[in-house]
Amino acid sequence: MAIILSDIVMDYPGTRALDGVGVTFRDDEVHGLIGENGAGKTTLVSILGGSRLPTGGRMELDGQDVRLEGAGDALARGIAHVSQEGSLVPGLSGAENILLGAEPKRLGAVIDRRALRRIAYETLASWFPDVSIDLDAPVETLPYADQKIVEIVRALRGRVRILILDEPTATLPAREKERLWAIVRRLPAQGVGVVLISHFLSEVLALSDRITVLRDGRLVETFPAQGADEARLVALMLQRGQSTTVQTGERRVPDAAAIPVVEVSDWRTPDVSVERFAVRPGEIVGLIGLTGSGHFAFARSLFDAPDRIGGTLRFRGEAVADVSAAAMRQRGVAFVPDHRMIHSLNGDWSLRENLAMVHPEAGAFGSLGILSPARETREARRIMGQLAVKASSPEQLVTELSGGNKQKISIGKWLYGAEGRYRLMIFVEPTEGVDIGAKREIHQLIQSLARSGCAIVVASSDLIEIADLATRVVSFADGQALGELHWPNFSEQSFIAAMSGARA
Structure with missing residues (x-):
């Protein structure tokens, strides 16, 4: 099977997202599709x-010439799309998600649960016989x-x-990436x-047979991955020689005598325990750890700790009793979460509506x-x-x-109508699923916020990102x-050693 796209053009009002792109996709290869932010990758696969x-x-x-009338039409012709944000239904089991919309029924009306479970496990085993997943568990509880994998099997x-x-693999640690x-x-080899699409260039090189590069909505080149x-x-x-990481340069070391913007002691939630932690104005503190280690949970708890x-917790020297999202936002804490289309943005809304989500009063007439x-x-x-x-x-x-x-909109909604309002900004996976160009821009924004005196906490599974941004790292x-590591004694190897040593 081969799908040939020829001279593809996609216009939006005022913008040409694709301009004469031509590429062939085959069923006997992995075809990497890469490009900078806004290059047209998402539009092309849509x-x-x-x-x-x-x-x-x-x-x-x-x-044969075809005109796809929707995702259902594409699926009927053998083309399936597993999106970046995911489409699983929380509350349903893995088996129920695999057979969603195609559930076996008795008497044409009642779902046959036993048959559903059997078919789901058989489908998983037929594609990936050496993969073991508890398909009876609620899907949101699975790694x-x-x-x-459940999405792929579906x-x-x-x-x-x-x-x-x-x-x-945008949010997966190394061990889980290797499995995928x-x-x-x-x-x-199974005919699929x-x-x-991946912003991890090493991943694209490791997995692909051929690679297509897009830039500014145009095809740059398609070539074999071998030797690249x-x-x-x-x-x-980017059409220029450039490192895949941000240039580190000098870092602003915060005044150790300054009152911390946020400080916690003997902090306990069901997921994490921290004896003492503080961030001062202008400081960027990175949080690292393996999956489930608690660094993401701790970052979230600084903004919202209902349990x-x-x-x-003290904020700018004042003890805080109500550590809730509404109360912390009022005090000047912003939180940019991971999984943006689940936790941050409304897919049915425009950019304007999403940006105005946090501070709608910025678009209102006075006090009316x-x-x-x-x-x-x-x-x-x-x-x-x-934010470009x-x-x-x-x-x-x-x-x-x-x-x-x-991702820029997810960050921008905290800046909309809020110039200088936030004294602490917490980021979880700030460059999840973005390309190197957008990553560089987001890093520059975070550094700019720190230079303005904002305290920054970054929890990320990308260790090179942490090395590029932080002045101090907590494992x-x-x-x-x-333990803590301090700049300039940063490297991916030292971070890995800190995490593995802690577990030993």
Whole structure:
């Protein structure tokens, strides 16, 4: 099976997202698709997956011209799409998610639970016989790698020949990535080609047979992955020689005598225990750990701790009794979570509506509380310009943006109508599923916020990101905050040693 896209054009009002792109996808290969933020990757796979109709161009499937009328039409023709944000239904089991919409029934009306469970396990085993997942458990309780496998198995339920995987390992630690890599590698041998979008260039090189590079909505080149290296990919994506990491340079070391912006002692929640932690104005503190180690949970608890067991928190020297999202936001704490389309953005809303989510009063007339679309649009344009968001207008739906631009909106909603309001900003996986260009821009924004005197906490599974940003790093294991590392004594190796040593 081969799908040939020829001269594909996609226009949005005021923006040409794709300009004459041509590429062929086959069912006997893993085909990497890369490009900088806004290069057109998301738009191209949306067309391939049937969720968008192109403005111009042709699509051929096994030599026949086709026009995909929707994702269902694409699936019927053997093309499935596993999106970056995920589409599993919380509260349902893994088995129920695999057979969602195709549940076996008795007498044509009642779901046959026993048959559903059997078919789900048989489907998993038929594709991945050496993979063991508890499909009876609620899907949200499974490790993220298992959740992604459940999504893949659901997509493979029909006669799929081309599987689109959009940032499949964006939030996975190394061990779980390797497990998913093995699954991706075996699919072409089973007659399923993979279109792989990933901002991890090493992953693209390791898994792909061929690689296509897009830049500014145009095709740069398609070439065999064998013999290529990251330097070549970066040069093609950016058209200049550039390191894949942010230049570190000098760091601002905070005044040790300054009153901490936030300080906790004997902090206890069901997931984490921290004896003492503080962040001072202008400081960027990184939190690292293996999956489930507690660094993400601790970061969230500084903003919202409804199940706190004990401990004290002081904000700018004042003891805080109510550590809730509403109360901490009022005090000047912002929280940018991971999984942006689940925890941060509303997919049915425009960019303007999402940006105005936290501070709608910024678009209102004085104290009357009457919203002014013109004022909202003006402020939305300011934030979009400040963050270099690539979009046709503030009225564009957020779901139409690339991953990097979505993340900028997730950050921008805290800056909208809130100049200088926040003294502590907490980021969890701040560059999850974004390309190197957008990552660099987000890092520069975080550094700029720190220079303005804002205290920053960054919890990330990307150790190089932490090394590029932080002045101090706290490692976690088994729900405990353990050791600290201080710049400039940072390296990926030292971080790994700190985490593994803590577990030993």
